Amino acid sequence: MKILITGGAGFIGSHVVRLFVNKYPNYTIHNLDKLTYAGNLANLTDIEKKPNYKFVKGDIVDASFINSLFEKEKYNAVIHLAAESHVDRSITNPLEFVMTNVIGTVNLLNAYKKSGVYSQTAPLSLGEGRGGEAALFYHVSTDEVYGALGETGMFTEETSYDPHSPYSASKASSDHFVRAYYDTYKLPVVISNCSNNYGPNHFPEKLIPLCIHNIKNNKPLPIYGKGENVRDWLFVKDHAVAIDTIFHQAKLGSTYNIGGHNEWTNIDVIRLLCKVMDKKLNRPDGTNEKLITFVKDRAGHDLRYAIDATKLKNDLGWVPSVTFEQGLDQTVDWYLQNSEWLDNVTSGNYAKYYEEQYVKR
Ligand code: NAD
Ligand code: TYD
Secondary structure, eight states: OEEEEETTTSHHHHHHHHHHHHHOTTSEEEEEEOOOTTOOGGGGTTTTTOTTEEEEEOOTTOHHHHHHHHHHHOOSEEEEOOOOOOHHHHHHOHHHHIIIIIIHHHHHHHHHHHHOHHHHHSOOOTTSOOTTOOOEEEEEEEGGGGOOBOSSOOBOTTSOOOOOSHHHHHHHHHHHHHHHHHHHHOOOEEEEEEOOEESTTOOTTSHHHHHHHHHHTTOOEEEETTSOOEEEOEEHHHHHHHHHHHHHHOOTTOEEEEOOSOEEEHHHHHHHHHHHHHHHTTOOTTTGGGGEEEEOOOTTOOOBOOBOOHHHHHHHOOOOSSOHHHHHHHHHHHHHHTHHHHHHHHHTTHHHHHIIIIIOO
16 A cells, blocks of 8 residues: 655644554555645654655646656555645735645646556445545645634534635635546545644644744734634644544545534633743743734634534544643643754754755765
């Protein structure tokens, strides 16, 4: 079983790669990543020398490269996480999101389809479950495709798509292409739509790692608008376990929502983080909260996301393993114990790691 994981040097991808490499020594895992600003091979130092792991540097937007790779490697399955992932960047540069998230996804679908491996390794039994069959194109997506909720309600797998940001519009578009390839070409696909992740290796442009970094350095904590927007936070390692579960058990053509039943306003998340870090940094209670600074709101800022993950629980038995307090505690500890990672990421030094480990070797 040879699996291509795209975006495996990024935040969530690195946790998925680690889980698969360690848990399935009989699978060969290739990690394809362009190493953009968000991709960092230092996320994977603990597994980079394992015999069932290989890193491939490349761009999913480059169709001829992707086609040759699939032709050569004959991947049985793909877990596709590579993407431009930050909403604020998508507001400044939407086209980059169209290229990677839409065109890149279609390139992968085409290459997998062309390679024909899926139809040889696994006779299709669409809609009847896979019973351990190997062939699958697993597309990892976001709850942001569903748009914004008001005070009540939750996103289910039946909620209509209503994306508002260039990021969520590009992810929605890629989801539609994946479904279209299932309907049109019988490509064996599965999609999951997950809520906001947090945890180790998160690039410090996103709310939680940015604020951990800023608290550590006594810098302002920028809260958009009044901090009343609600996100449903899930620990990244629980997302990786959900992906493993869905990869091995979901019916072809199905969609699963993944979430932590863990809604917080942004201001409450940051207040909790400030308290946790007052203790960890031996600062008097209330010190870090003084860093909170309300700034101009994000354009088109979605008010509330909340995932109903009942289908995943009922069908496949997945539930999160940690509470938000436990996960946040582990996350803060990780960042405090990995100052070098944070310093390298904030200075861009991690690109040198690739040069040293992979190019010169
Ligand atoms: P990330 O930005 O941390 O990592 C993305 C990775 O993709 C990086 O390693 C980057 O180098 C790579 N990449 C980007 N463009 C590429 C290209 N053209 N070719 C090859 N590789 C490329 O993102 P993340 O937070 O780990 O998100 C991973 C996936 O999960 C994305 O598809 C995202 O939409 C989805 N998702 C993220 C969240 C979240 O909270 N972070 C929640 C739900 C779903
Ligand atoms: P973010 O981590 O960018 O994830 P997403 O936009 O995908 O939900 O943002 C999480 C929430 O935090 C979102 O409501 C925007 C808000 N936010 C801030 O208030 N300040 C910040 O500096 C950032 C990056 C985000």
